[in-house]
Amino acid sequence: SQELEQSPQSLIVQEGKNLTINCTSSKTLYGLYWYKQKYGEGLIFLMMLQKGGEEKSHEKITAKLDEKKQQSSLHITASQPSHAGIYLCGATTGANSKLTFGKGITLSVRP
Amino acid sequence: NAGVTQTPKFQVLKTGQSMTLQCAQDMNHEYMSWYRQDPGMGLRLIHYSVGAGITDQGEVPNGYNVSRSTTEDFPLRLLSAAPSQTSVYFCASSYGLKHYEQYFGPGTRLTVT
DSSP: OOOEEEESSEEEEETTOOEEEEEEESSOOSEEEEEEEOTTSOEEEEEEEOSTTOEEEETTEEEEEETTTTEEEEEESSOOGGGOEEEEEEEESSTTOOOEEOOOEEEEEEO | OOOEEEEOSEEEEOTTOOEEEEEEESSOOSEEEEEEEETTTEEEEEEEEEETTEEEEOSSOTTEEEOOSSSSBOOEEESSOOGGGOEEEEEEEESOSSSOOOEEOOOEEEEEO
């Protein structure tokens, strides 16, 4: 079965700093999804990537997909306390495969 | 649209009790799924459904039953609750499996004593 490894496990940054987190798949990626979760709440969809080299941005968050490395990175520019939460990546390995998730990365942003 | 709704929000059960977690969506999504989230384990798929009348097992199906009699509803039944089923349960739905974002409900926090 597919495994998704997210790194680092947790991250604490000062407000205003940039940061990058990663998601690496053990199998060929078909679709890669980034979600954000605030403590005690459900998951909020951020972005979906499906083509190698694809890059998408939403406000100050940019996600990229490196097809050769089977890896996606999520970059936050000028972090704010509102960016704090758990970031989960999910992936599918085929058109009809189920979505599986990594363990998540806990991000804290110090004011 | 209400999106994906889950009830109850919190539940405490005793070992051996049974209960049903409710999930409903009003977006006419074909695909619905149940996940459990445990510390250090991420989200794990329990059961899923690709349409009314069709269900299948996910990664951790033991101890849970599902049915899908309508497009809108996808209840999760715990047959005989065990402490290992203490977790946060999330229901999700999407138009399909292929390249569609999944919409998640707010979760049900279940404790089994």
